[in-house]
Amino acid sequence: MKYVIGIDLGTTNSALAYAEIKPDADRFDAPDVRLMEIPQLVNPGEVRDEPLLPSSLYIPGQSDFPGGSLVLPWNPEPEFVTGRLAQKRGVENAGRLVTSAKSWLSHSGVDRTAPILPWNAPEGVRKVSPVDASAEYLKHLRQAWDAKMPDAPFTEQKVLVTVPASFDAVARELTLEAAKHAGFRDVALLEEPQAAFYAWIQRHQDWRERVKLGDLILVVDIGGGTTDFTLIAVTEQAGELALERMAVGEHILLGGDNMDLALARLVADQLAQKGTRIDAFQLHALWQNCRVAKEKLLAPGAKSKEQPVTILGKGTGLVGGTIKAAVTRDDVDHLLGEGFFPRVASSDLPQRQRRFGLQEIGLPYAADAAVTKHLAQFLRQQASSAEHERVRRGASGLAAPTHVLFNGGVLHARLIRDRLFEVLNAWLGEEGFSPVQPLVGEDLMHAVSRGAAYYGLALQGKGVRIRGGVPRTYYVGIESSMPAVPGIPAPLKALTVAPFGMEEGTSVAIPGREFGLIVGEPAEFRFFSSTVRKNDPPGALIEDLGDDLQELSPIEVNLTSEDDTGTVPVSFETVVTETGVLQLWCVARDGRRWKLEFNVRERVAQ
């Protein structure tokens, strides 16, 4: 092993960074973390290095590309197109484009191992599963590495793949499965906000002078498709400052792409009022142009109040068919400031989506676009007894961070950073605290992959590690033994099987519960998690399943045994592996063990 490789497998873009493992390096020297440019098709027949690999997969048909124009340096006949060309061609033919595979990977409403993408593909187009699509991006990165670094085969290096902190146990396992499909060998997972914080540490080797014991760091990570919050506390261990991840937020499908699209829709509406209607292609062009216009308007020192956006005419009548519009600073301020980052009270929580009986399946986008409300909800999460003294809280129970670290391209915009500071500081003021300090990171687009590579070094004992463990509490559903009432399902209780913060590389036996499993017949259990209940010890039984618990995919086990027939009494044991994957085992009295598998194929009706 010569390198550690950090991969940011993003919803819209992926990136790769790496660092050399130097056995005799001084631990106070800043490690040399580098980015790898990723060769990819950018036009038919043109392969070029790009800093990011767009997480787009195109499934080419016979009439899509001229023969031989999809050749990659490492593959003369690729089955799929990944990256920039996939993204470009997908605009013209959306029915063959897979995007946001990562969001699908964490969507428990569908079978994530079944070929379901592209979601709206016409009949006859080959489909892939969310796991397959993620595996294709990872495979592209592996092969690109091998093409660029022939002396250090990818499979012989240590690889870290990042996942949102809000990914549940199933989504994490599926990510790992995708990595295995892609031919990865030595691979572990890392949470993205932690990776962003590691990137900050990597650039600030004097971090111990910048934070002090008792400080609480809020990481706000707003990517293209998701928003992720994490709280990291500065603690003490053996007389030295240490870091501990205290809380992660729920999975929020809301990001920069939604903001740019909202802006494009606004401009399209303004055009429609003037009598110009645009179609889906033109809206897409407008979407890209609005992003550029927004960035120009929000750039530091920008003075213009208005940016022109144009959509070039179709066909050979290019000039005559050009549509022009303008994005004004007022529009951007209003849309972002009121729509996505409104000034709200810390008691304003996001609206919950009402669940209708017939809900269209598709990605479960956040029902409330107000990021600040999601932040308020996150900071109001229940305190755990373990974190009791280490999380600073106000009188109302609101967690009160001392520092903020931003990550994600959206937060380049000063307007958004300022608004988040303003809202956060107003909340802190009400609780009697002074304003938060920004931790200035650079390179918001690559921090996650850089941080992952740094963490890889930390695993080799070459840097500081954030202690965290499982960021949720996990439960198995148990039907209570009450007399059956016709038409009403037996009430369900939840047995705590993995406590919040359970650390990697540990296991726990769940006391006090035995189940009789029938040999040769699959047994299925409902499976739940909670990011807010943090004090349930292993074996605790929750009588009332409120809104705090989210149902995940069911888990099942099939007891096969040659000696036994009939029923075998078993109890649960929970293991968190070194790679950060949660496993549940059934253990018989004589010590025989069977692993429970996630059943992502079907979901228990709610």
Next chain:
Amino acid sequence: MEDIAGYSDDQVGAAVRGLHEQARESLSRYVKLDPVIDGVEGTFTKPAVSDPAAVKFVGNVPAGKPSGGLLRHKGWRAGKIDLPPLNPKQDAAIIAPAEIEIE
């Protein structure tokens, strides 16, 4: 190609903004443009080269070879050309494919 004589300056301007952006991006990706003479336009300059393809004398040009004059245009030279290799199976005569939309 399209005859733009009938369009207003406004319309042409709006289109050119988009076209110029794309043209500049492509050109800078494939061709590195360097000035032929790296000087300040409007100042007295003595050209180092005498190739008429690279340096053109204008104005009151004397009968013999002039030693220098005011630099009016720096000129452009393709410093580095980095074109992607052509796919042998592809018809190089196609500049832009026809587009057919299926509704």
